[in-house]
Amino acid sequence: MLKHVVFMKFKEETTDGQISDLERALGALPAVIPEIKLYEFGRDVIRSERSYDFCLVSAFEDLEALKRYQVHPDHVAVLNKVREMCSSILAVDFEM
Numbered sequence: 001m002l003k004h005v006v007f008m009k010f011k012e013e014t015t016d017g018q019i020s021d022l023e024r025a026l027g028a029l030p031a032v033i034p035e036i037k038l039y040e041f042g043r044d045v046i047r048s049e050r051s052y053d054f055c056l057v058s059a060f061e062d063l064e065a066l067k068r069y070q071v072h073p074d075h076v077a078v079l080n081k082v083r084e085m086c087s088s089i090l091a092v093d094f095e096m
Contacts, residue, residue: 002062
């Protein structure tokens with residue numbers, strides 16, 4: 001099993017409506033991308049100086065499944081939104 005963790009720091013001008021739209025778009029992905037085994041995400045609640053604004057934690061059977069997810073057209077569309085909204089994106093992928 002492979003875990004994929006993504007941290008997002010939104011641009012100052014990103015609105016609450018845009019974040020809500022992102023949440024809806026992310027929430028729709030597990031129904032259309034069968035490679036997704038776990039998909040959890042949410043906004044940071046601590047809001048400390050070192051905090052990122054949003055996190056996604058997902059799991060895939062193996063690296064090949066993650067690679068199929070990464071190029072899936074529905075994921076690419078959401079990823080494009082993320083790139084437009086974020087000033088910084090960090091990711092870590094590790095085996096469980």
